[in-house]
Amino acid sequence: MRRAAPQRRLLHGIAAADGSRWQWAFLEQVHGSVIWRIPQPPGAPRVCVGDGLMTATPGRLLAVRTADCVPVLLADPQHRVVAAIHAGWRGTVQRVVEKAVGELRRQFGVQPTALRAAIGPRIGACCYRVGGEVVEAFRAQFDYAEELFQPAEPDPVQSRYPMLFMTGAPPGHPYDPRWNPDRPVTLDLAAANRRQLLAAGVPAGQIEVLPYCTYCRPRMFYSFRREGAAAGRMAAWIGIRKTLQRPASNRFGR
Numbered sequence: 001m002r003r004a005a006p007q008r009r010l011l012h013g014i015a016a017a018d019g020s021r022w023q024w025a026f027l028e029q030v031h032g033s034v035i036w037r038i039p040q041p042p043g044a045p046r047v048c049v050g051d052g053l054m055t056a057t058p059g060r061l062l063a064v065r066t067a068d069c070v071p072v073l074l075a076d077p078q079h080r081v082v083a084a085i086h087a088g089w090r091g092t093v094q095r096v097v098e099k100a101v102g103e104l105r106r107q108f109g110v111q112p113t114a115l116r117a118a119i120g121p122r123i124g125a126c127c128y129r130v131g132g133e134v135v136e137a138f139r140a141q142f143d144y145a146e147e148l149f150q151p152a153e154p155d156p157v158q159s160r161y162p163m164l165f166m167t168g169a170p171p172g173h174p175y176d177p178r179w180n181p182d183r184p185v186t187l188d189l190a191a192a193n194r195r196q197l198l199a200a201g202v203p204a205g206q207i208e209v210l211p212y213c214t215y216c217r218p219r220m221f222y223s224f225r226r227e228g229a230a231a232g233r234m235a236a237w238i239g240i241r242k243t244l245q246r247p248a249s250n251r252f253g254r
């Protein structure tokens, strides 16, 4: 668990704001679906390799880092259990968010109907062009996959030089209007993860999807697609205060 200066500064900022002491929990993210419970039992590996963290222990700040992937935060405010999940396209195909809701139920007795969910800034359906590998992976996993794709805006190079892109379907393969290399599509990763929350039993009214695309908003967000491997990372974090300053119903009630 690295502690870079910005993370320390954020902890100081939070501590200054509410007088509490927090301890970070980070992941070594691998685009999988392993979810860890914090704190780890004594003797456990120091680094959590996986893509989800959950806790019922106050004072722990669970963080996931993203720069186009989807950060998902979950909370059962009444029973004071929280989770943070990192879901890129591979994690989404592995249903990491659906699995997290199941783990919260199994390990903490959390009912999905009690969960509040936030889906954070990520590359949006406006910008996230995907190729055949991604399309096929989603089709293989989700019967609603087609709802997650939409035709991409024409590529400017392709529009200018259409002759370069004139390739027909190979013999014996019918033309598929949904996807082929000449007709790119975009993927709505936020919608995909919202579907998983709904499938796991989280009520629609308790799922908030932030309307931000990381690729479109260079002044607000880092984007791996836009900036390449050197792009910075945003942290999405959630924790449980050590002491309630006001009754739970007032702090979290709608």
Ligand SMILES: [Zn+2]
Residues within 6 Å of the ligand: 123, 124, 125, 126, 127, 128, 213, 214, 215, 216
């Ligand atoms: Zn966008």
